[in-house]
Amino acid sequence: MQKLPGARREAAFRSVWRRIYTHDKCATRSFRLYYHIDYSSTSWDGIKKTAGVSDAQLNERFRSTALVGALSATLTKRHQPEGYILPPNQALAVPSIAELSSRWPGMSLEQTEALHADYQEESDLLAEYDLAEAFNRAREVVLDEMMWGRPT
Numbered sequence: 622m623q624k625l626p627g628a629r630r631e632a633a634f635r636s637v638w639r640r641i642y643t644h645d646k647c648a649t650r651s652f653r654l655y656y657h658i659d660y661s662s663t664s665w666d667g668i669k670k671t672a673g674v675s676d677a678q679l680n681e682r683f684r685s686t687a688l689v690g691a692l693s694a695t696l697t698k699r700h701q702p703e704g705y706i707l708p709p710n711q712a713l714a715v716p717s718i719a720e721l722s723s724r725w726p727g728m729s730l731e732q733t734e735a736l737h738a739d740y741q742e743e744s745d746l747l748a749e750y751d752l753a754e755a756f757n758r759a760r761e762v763v764l765d766e767m768m769w770g771r772p773t
Contacts, residue, residue, distance in 0.1 A: 634704035638712035644687040709752040715740035
């Protein structure tokens with residue numbers, strides 16, 4: 622990543638973070654459809670439903686997310702280039718069709734447009750989740766575990 626030009630590196634970080642944020646919902650949806658099991662407490666919608674849920678239970682829900690896994694791996698790094706950790710609102714931007722065409726010159730316009738549409742779909746899905754508060758809570762969970770050395 623260090624050898625990539627700044628704009629490409631930041632676009633790559635945004636793509637990675639979009640996929641981290643949307644992973645839990647997508648994985649849960651696929652698993653539930655296949656096995657007919659309700660995993661609503663591990664989807665973002667389920668995690669956000671906190672009525673009657675203790676802090677310990679909520680923290681456990683967060684610990685089961687890809688977001689907490691990613692933050693656990695990244696917050697400990699001393700060298701964090703620009704965009705290394707992105708809150709959800711900063712991961713929404715997608716590369717333009719022109720940027721994608723220059724990055725992959727061998728792709729047809731149709732393929733480039735399809736890739737752009739996929740990126741835009743990820744971004745739209747992330748925007749729907751409204752995860753600003755979830756990001757802050759997940760970050761707190763990770764930092765507490767780093768500081769105290771045990772789950773909170």
